[in-house]
Structures are given as C-alpha cells and as structure tokens.
Amino acid sequence: MPTTNRSRKNLIIVMILVFIFILAVALRVGYIQIVKGDEYRERALSQQTTDTEIDAERGIIYDRNGEKLAQSVKCYTIYAYPSEIGKYDGKKKQKKLQTETAEKLAKALNKDEDELKEMLVGESGQKIIGKGLTRKEAGKVRDLNLGGVVISPSTKRSYPNGTLAANVMGMVNDNNVGQSGLELEYNNYLSGVAGRMVYYADTNGDELSYSPENEKYYEAENGCDIITTIDLVIQSYTEEAIQRAYDKTKADRVFAIVMNPKNGDVLAMAQTPTFNPNNPYTPASSSEKAKFKTLSQQEQSDYLSKMWRNPLICDVYEPGSVFKLLTTSIALEEGAATMDTTFTCGGSKNVAGTVINCWNSGGHGTQTLTQAVGNSCNPALMTMALSIGIDKFYSYMDNFNISGTTGIDFPAEGSALLQNRDAAGPVGLATMGFGQGVAVTPIQLVNAINSFGNDGKLMRPRLVKGIKNKDTGEVEKIEPEVIRKTVSKETADEICEIMEYVVEEGGGGCAAVSGYRVGGKTGTANKAANGKYSNYTDSSCLAMAPMSDPQLTVLVIADSPKTARFGSATAGPAVREILSKSLRYLNIEPDKKESASESEKIEVPEVVGKSADEAVGMLSGAGLKYDMTDSAKGEDFIVLKQFPEAGTQVKKGTRVFLYN
DSSP states (O other), X not given: OHHHHHHHHHHHHXXXXXXXXXXXXXXXXXXXXXISHHHHHHHHHXXXXXXXXXXXXXXXXXXXXXXXXXXXXXXXXEEEOGGGTTTTSHXXXXXXXXXXXXXXXXXXXXOOHHHHHHHHTTOOSOEEEEEEEOHHHHHHHHHHOOTTEEEEEEEEEEOTTTTTTHHHHOOBOTTSOBOSHHHHHTHHHHHOBOEEEEEEBOTTSOBOSSOOXXXXXXXXXXXOEEEESOOHHHHHHHHHHHHHHHHHHOOSEEEEEEEOTTTOBEEEEEEESOBOTTSTTSBSSHHHHHHHHTSOHHHHHHHHXXXXXXXXXXXXXXXXXXXXXXXXXXXXXXXXXXXXXXXXXXXEEEETTEEEEOSSTTOOEEEEHHHHHHTTOHHHHHHHHHHHOHHHHHHHHHHTTOSSOOOOSSTTOOOOBOOOHHHHHHHHHHHHHTTOSOBBOHHHHHHHHHGGGGTTEEEOOBSEEEEEOTTTOOEEEOOOOEEEESSOHHHHHHHHHHHHHHHHHSGGGGGOOTTSOOEEEEEEEEEEETTEEEEEEEEEEEEEEOTTSOOEEEEEEEESOSSOOSHHHHXXXXXXXXXXXXXXXXXXXXXXXXOOOTTSEEEOOOOTTSBHHHHHHHHHHTTOEEEEOGGGTTSOOBOOEEESXXXXXXXXXXXEEEEO
C-alpha cells in the first residue's frame, strides 16, 4: 500500500512536470507565432530571398544606312553568396564547402583559384564571379549544381566591325556604362533602366516551388537606339587610306575627317593607330602591341589615353596654309581685297620692325589674289590680315566658331588657341593671317571651310541624326542646324573658285580626281614644342568636291611624318583616294570627261621655282609621279631643276625628278 501511494505520487509529479513542459512549449510556440511571428517570418523570407539585377539591353548604334556599329549581345553573369554556401553545416564545414566551391568555379571558368577563395571563404554578401560569359561557360557552372551560386542572364557590348570608327563609337566599362565617344555622349539614351528579379531559394540556391505574394519581377526598360551620320563604306575607305599614309610616311599619327558641307553630317572620322573597343586595353596592331609591352605602367596609361582620344574633335593643331582660305574670305568680305587685287612678294615683309619671311626666299613677284593663295604666299596673306585689322579679324574668328567650339555632339570638344587680342599686335595678326600662331581643332577648320561650299552658311556639325525608341520604332529626328552666315554667297563662291584653282593649277593637284571639279588647299606647319617651333610638322590636305555642287569635304592630317614633310606628299594621296572612292560610291556624276588613259601622252608642267610641296601637287594633278634625293624628302625646298623638263610629252604615271 505505501508503495502504491508513492508510485501514485511520483506519477502525479511526472504528469505535473510534463504539463508544465507542454505549457511552456505551448507558451513559447504561441510567443513565437503570435508575438514574434511577423519578425521571424521576415527573417525567413530574408534568408530565402535572392535579389538579382536584370541588365537593360543597351541601345544599338547604327550607321546612316542601318548597319550596326555597336550592339548588345546576350551573355551571363555568375553571382555567389558565400554566407549561403554550407550555411547550416557549421563554421568548419562551411569553410570547406566554400573552398571546394572556389576550386570548382576556378576550374570551370579558367580563373585564378586563390583569387576566388579570397572572395568566397569566410566572406558574406554578393560576389560577382564572372561577367559577360557565354552560354557554354554558364552551362559548365550550371552543371556543377553549386549551392549559393546563381546564374543570371545579362548583356555585354559588342562592336561587330572591330576597330572601324572606334574613336567615334568610344567604349563602355564592365557595367555597360559609356566611357568615351558616342557611348558616353548618348549614354542616357542608350543605357535604359535596369530591372530586378526577386525570388526565393533554398540553401542550394535553387528556386522554391511556391511563390510568396511579394516575389516580384521588375522588367528592364531597354535603351534607345541611335542612328549616326557615319557611312560605314566611306569610313572603311577612309581608314584604309590613312593606314596606307601612316605606313608610307612613318608619321606618329594620321587622322582624317569626311563631311557633307551642306548639312554638317560627319560621314567618316578616323585615326591611326587606333584600338578595338571589344578589347580596349590593348593596341589593335601587332606592331603597336609589341611597342606597348615595352612601356612602363605610366607610359602605358598615357598611351591608352591618347589612343582612346579623338584628336579631330578634342585636340588642336596649327593648320598652316589651309587657314589662308579663312583670311582670304575675310579680306574679300570686308573689301580689304578683291579678286583683281595684286600683291608683290619680294621674299619677306617688314611688320612693325620685324622682318617675316616668305617660305620662298626669292619671292613670288607680282601675283593676283588667286595666285597668291595658290602660291601660299605669306607676305600676301600678311598684307590682307593687316588690312582687315585686329578687331575685324577676331570678330570673324567668332563668326567662324574658331574662337569657341562647334557644338558637335561629342564629349570633351576642344577649343582653338588664339593669341590674346590685346597682346597680339601687328606681328601676331600677320602670322595668324597665314596660319601660324593659331591652333584649331580639325573639326573647327573643316566646318568653317564647309561654309564656303554651302553659300556661306555655317552648319552645326553632327554625328547623330536620329534616336529610335525600341518599343515603338518611332524615330526622333535631329535636323540639320544652320548656326549663322559666315560670309556672303558671293564671297563663298569666290573662295570656291580659288580652291578649284589651287587644285587645277597649284599645289593642291595631289587631291585631283579624274572627271570631277575639286577644290582644296595643302598646309605644312612646324609643331610648337617647349615654347618654340620644332623640326616636326603637321602636314595636311583639305579638298572639297564636286565644286559644281559640293557634297564632300575631306581633311587628312599627318602628325610628324618622317619620309616627307609637305602636305601634298603626305596627306594629299590619302585625300585623293578617299574622294575618288566616295564620289563614285555615292553615285555623284562626274563634271567632265575622264583624263587621259595610261597610254596617252601628258605634258610635263613647269615646276622649277616652285616649292617642293607645290611641285608635288602639280605633278600629281597632272597624273605624274615624282622623286627627289633622300636628303630633300624631309624638308620643303625650291625646285631648281626638273627632269623631264617642262613641256615634255610623257605617259601618264611617268616619274619626274626634282632637284634642289
């Protein structure tokens, strides 16, 4: 009996304890579910939530004819969440799994194993393991079935034409954000708005089968397409021509621009050496790659910055004799000279006590205005500049947009370097008159001269003519814009007449194209360095055609050529090649019959007494070649003798030797 009572008492105690335990559990569960329910629910969702950004598709960049210059292609991004790898297996096991994950990813993606271990082992947050991966690469990772690793579809920038128009297109960074060129200028239009994908995954990173109410998908808003003024075919012609000039002249750089003077459209813009925006941190050519590897880290950085720049818009140079067209137009417009005005050149001019020489120390004698420009006579241009006066001269610099910028749709446009108006004085004005002591961007110079082929109307140059909405297909057109009149139509026509004379009769013959009326001007200017002029030159040639109704303007500049210094020999052949191919490609009808065939005879022109620059241009215009001693190729000189002599009947392509 006592035993039974004791057993009963023990049973009651056990039951009470069990009841207390159950009550405690019930209270705890109730506390968790009722009091802390919302908090723990949020924690669970937070642990299961995977928030992944969805890239917007960057807009396509087209040429004027609908050819793709830049596009976005599908790729994949691999994300890892280190804290989710082996999360419930204890610290020791988790580190082991993180290490194994790093090893497997390194092998699958051919990446540095130690680098991935540093990213994953003991870390937390979101880590980007790889961007811009192909379907095949992403498939290798998917087959590994790794916990805490997520594969997300993405896009990357692709330039299907490689180096073509690279310095115009520019490039993007790893996040598809424009860094230079049109990619930067129109980044807000091209980039769109990224989307997000919020879903719920288990500890292995696999999506859960149920869909809570707050699982969301925010669709990306794709960027707009832009339609450029670039013509891919003319761009190709231009790049091929300047590459040949670069190889032949051994210049530091050669760059070119092709425009339509009627509407300000840039049809081509190129430089060499250039780069491939698909791989922008390495020079495009094998020879430049080898040179690049020998440079120090700072030198490589400077090299890349220069390689990415667009010197036609961002940098200035002294234009030399090409600038004389602007000075002449101002003199004509202001009545400081007429087409009948004559100038006498004795080889120099005394300006306010300073004797400034002509390139021809023997002088040009008495010459008309047209002849003076054709001869690039410095004293004649100084006379015109001084007659114009400092105030009027600077006023026209404003009018031509030389003193400011052109307003072209491109980042970091440079502006001209003019002498201070108050400090320039007569000597400064005189030297600016013939194209020295003034530095302009190539786009400024071409755009100003374009106005002569457009009845004196100055256009705003443009690289983009339309913005296209991807969803609606609607195109917002960017219309050509007339900024102002630079000179009257009468003056513009007179300058065009002078330009045509320079090609037909003078040193601009290097730009002549058989069957077409071409106008132009060459220029050779010593480069300034350390406060004085060096022996290196910027040699250029500008041409416009057809002069009956100008449709194309081409400027080619050779920076520090080594085999010859003058523009007719360095830049001229490239200008002729670009013009010849482009005129025919655009189906622009010739103005006149083709010149003599190879078998027909040509009369050798008189070039004795001319500068080597002018002589080369005249021979080229006549369909003849030239040669000279090696010592003469590096400088301009007066031709003292020629062979064959003037008047000799020879076959087209015959070589004429020039003696100094």
